[in-house]
Amino acid sequence: MLDRELVAEVLTAARRKGGDFAEVFVEERSSTSIRLDDAKVEELTTGLDRGAGVRVAQGTTYGYAYSNRLDRDALLEAAAAASAALRGEAPGRVVDLTDRFGPGTNHAERAAGSVPAADKVAWLRDVDDVARSTSDEVVQVTGIYFDSLQRRLIAASDGRWIDEERPRIRLVAQVVAKRGDVIQTGWDGPAACAGVEFLDAHPPHVTAGRAARRAVTMLDSIPAPAGEMAVVVANGCGGVLFHEAVGHPLEADAVDKEASVYRGRVGERCASELIDGVDDATIANGWGSYDFDDEGEPSQRTELFREGVLQGFLQDRLRAAKMGVQPTGNGRRESYAHPPIVRMTNTNILPGSEDPDEVIRSTDRGVYVRGLGGGQVNPATGDFVFGVSEGYLIEHGEVTTPVRGANLIGRAIEVMSSVDAVGSDFETWEGVCGKDGQGAPVGSGSPTLRIARITVGGTGA
């Protein structure tokens, strides 16, 4: 994208006041999105994005400047602006820029860019047809197809030079069902860093059917109960709980600011001994996977909990250097317009040994969570919420009436410590996580879990 000589010149300019390192991030991204709504293909959008950001860092102080002009003048101007954040006087050096190669975590067999747009439109037609044929009570269907190809160049003053491509694909179905005055919605949206072969394994008609079934099922729902009770979280859904309750407070920037409930607790038991948890950016074609993070650190599988004992934090370069540990490859950014921050990738609770059906059978009374709408946490206090989009009552060991309008609320360490059953099944869920104004594609996964006691925030008895 840019020649090495120019990048080296920009890095040298960025180190005019020294600092620990300087870094250039260049990005080109092409994207296609197609939206079907109200039984019509409403809009096709294609975009071409490009830009570059220059960062310099000293300790945990950084300066960042970006432009979407890639000419020499604009890049040198960005280097000068970014370096203004530092107080040092002695310029730093720039090591010869040398390629680093990754294992190809996100190989695309059939690049989305090589597929005619008409085929993509046809997938959305499938979504509409299948969702509407599921039930007469389906009144509205929205289908969204998205693909992008991001090419990134990361070069830094320590000589790293990384050129990596990341393909993304996602197909979302959102269905509205109506019976009398009752309106309910259902959603499904599998995603990966892959080519269109991903849709062979996750066909549009399956996604549409799932979303439609959820919406129609919820028409029979009663208001969720309110108060403390047992909650069984289906496989796939517990990953988001783990992401919110545990993942965010384990991000080293929160730890460094003393804004994490897990600060100073590595080596302590902070969750049930049934909990083994990891953050893993090396999963082939995972929605949160990559070869190198957005600082050019190799991706890895980071153990967070072993039998409930906290193993460590998620790190970027700045925080790792300050804490005297190795980076874990968790420095990510939404685009060239954002400095890297500590983020999760694919965050999973590993499967246990119990039969998931038995976990439900052994629960006398509670709520079964089978669909979720995401969550939010305050890392400093550990207070988190987790929205339930598809829930059911558990009565005498059986899943019975669907419930709506539920939210789970709890405190991270207490809730993770009260997990008393972990199933042998495992499923994943893909979402976009927001932090500091940046969106990051993240995966999460879990087996079936039971939380012995947590507050369910409904309105019913």
Added chain:
Amino acid sequence: MPDLGALVHSALEAAQEGEQVEAYAEEGRQTEVSALRGEVEGMQFAEARGLGVRVIRDGRLGYAWAADPSADEAQETVWRARDNAALAEPDEHNVLPAPEPFTPMPEIYRGESAAVSADDKVRMALDLERYTVSRDPRVTKVDLAQVGDAVARIAIASTTGVDVEFARTDAYVVVVTLAVEGEETQTGFSYAITRGLDTLTWEPVAEEAVDRAVGMLGASKPPTAKVPVILDPFAASSFLGVLAGALNAENVLKGRSLFADMAGQAVGSSVFTLVDDGRRLDGPGACPFDGEGVASGRTELFTAGTLNGFLHDTYTAHRTGDGQRSTGNAKRGGYRSAPGVGTSNFFVDAGDLSFDELLAKADGGVLIRDVSGVHSGANPISGEFSVGATGLRIDGGSTAEPLREMTIASTIREMLKGVAGVGNDLRFFSSVGTPSILIGEMTLAGV
């Protein structure tokens, strides 16, 4: 680098017979500085520009965009949008607006704010953090202390004759504090937004962020109950996004609004008035025209509880028919997406009750100061919600001990019907605003 007006006009040169073409361009510069532990934590400079093009041909809509295009690339963007249109399905309501007169709003551009130097911003951020951690012995650190400003320019031109440009400036201060007592940590948030850093007083922001964190120390989990609830402006503003979605005419037309078929009805309590006003100058969303060049205006969505109508752009107005006009509510999330219906300054109109009067009417209830998980816990289509909350118990007409780890749940319709009092303390949070609101009863879930 061509100026924005020249850029949109060079794109229009690629328009062909029998099609409508609209070019939207924006450019902006931003600076942001945050301080931590007496040092600069981060300094960010941004400079960006881009173009988005809509092509409508035989009722088919295509969109394409490009970051910082040359004049040639601007024309290529039109070709790509045309290719995209060919694959979309025709919809007779896809039309571009005709030009209409609007009154410029020079007040939203304070050119001199751009003159606040980077060094001054660094000084301001450092002063802000130092002041914040000097207020209370339990607040010795911040999670965030940030100042920033931005200048943006926008130009829109179309083959239907729209040809408009404007500039705006924004400046803001954000503080998130950490209050610690024993093993417990609580956080407090506050922020302020104005047209320029030169007119921004940051001390009250720091003070409020300290007070809100310290006030939560010692919080406990309340019992599950149905109680009166006061939502303070921070908490109440979190629900405005859900209301905006339900009042979006596109959602109404497509059966995705809980207010569909309810225009003209008394949906809310008689003290509830909700307005969208793009010309209100003290709202950060003030703008002379919307994302497709239609003049901004004032739309009263609810008047004393009665639902008057919905927010429209050109498409939804045309599809609704019956003389419906765009309310000037076409919004863009930047040049990367086509316009859709959205809000400008969207606010609950102030009532006449002081905060103390609201407290007196909510005895035995709870003052909610923060809600979480609205994006996942509120369903904008069914109107049901359950969200995490923190706040203070109300006892004998004043606030008492802090509460955490609870949820409040209801439906949007029940909540609007249940509005029992509206405060006189209207406050804007970015482009949404609300005073404190008393709701007669909500389910609070805790122990």
